[in-house]
Amino acid sequence: MEFKAHVISFISCFIAINCFAQEFKEHKAFVLHEQSQLKHDTIHYKTYRIEDGQNLVFEFISDNGGDPGNHSVADSRVTFYIPSGITNFEFKDEDLLEAGALYIQRCHCQDKGIHMLNKGVINGAKHYDGSWSVSLDVTFLGRNTDKVYHIVESGTYKRIE
Numbered sequence: 001m002e003f004k005a006h007v008i009s010f011i012s013c014f015i016a017i018n019c020f021a022q023e024f025k026e027h028k029a030f031v032l033h034e035q036s037q038l039k040h041d042t043i044h045y046k047t048y049r050i051e052d053g054q055n056l057v058f059e060f061i062s063d064n065g066g067d068p069g070n071h072s073v074a075d076s077r078v079t080f081y082i083p084s085g086i087t088n089f090e091f092k093d094e095d096l097l098e099a100g101a102l103y104i105q106r107c108h109c110q111d112k113g114i115h116m117l118n119k120g121v122i123n124g125a126k127h128y129d130g131s132w133s134v135s136l137d138v139t140f141l142g143r144n145t146d147k148v149y150h151i152v153e154s155g156t157y158k159r160i161e
Contacts, residue, residue: 026062030155032132033057038081038100055081058124058134058157077104078136078151080122090123096138103140103149111142115149124157132157 037053050057060078080101082089091099101117120138127133135154142149 028063028153028155029059029061030134030157031059031061032157032159033059034159035084036081038079038102050079054084056084056132057081058132060134060136060153060155062153078102078117078138078153079104080117082124086126088123088125090121092121093119096120096122101138103138103151111145111147111149113143115140115143127156130159 033050034056035052035054036050036057037055038050038057050059058080061075062077063075078101080091080096080099082099089099091101096117096119099122101122103115103117105112105115117138117140119140120136122134122136122138124132124134133154134157137150137152139148139150141147
């Protein structure tokens with residue numbers, strides 16, 4: 001009986017240490033890519049890349065705070081583009097497809113991969129220093145689970161140097 005009590009105490013302590021050892025703080029980045037274009041796999045919707053082009057590509061990146069169960073970090077991204085030379089924009093619902101708006105989930109989960117965004121609003125305005133204030137409020141269904149994902153974020157997008 002005493003052995004069982006020690007094992008239970010050890011397991012409880014181990015679980016407590018593991019639960020509190022990982023920081024749950026979400027890290028976010030708002031990145032602007034100038035003279036770029038967005039390309040993605042249109043067959044399997046698994047890969048995407050940003051390459052040289054004529055547009056401004058915006059990326060909201062989040063590590064989602066990590067997974068406390070396995071200490072992993074899997075990022076997700078909302079990305080879209082606008083033509084160079086404009087100073088403000090608003091894309092709503094089906095217009096999001098015109099902007100190439102994507103949600104990319106890079107995880108070992110059922111809804112991993114690329115999701116086309118076609119419901120919600122993304123708008124932005126350029127600042128005098130070349131940065132952009134952008135707000136997004138998008139909703140979509142997971143391709144495999146039909147889970148409703150809703151992302152609301154605002155931030156200042158700056159070009160990477």
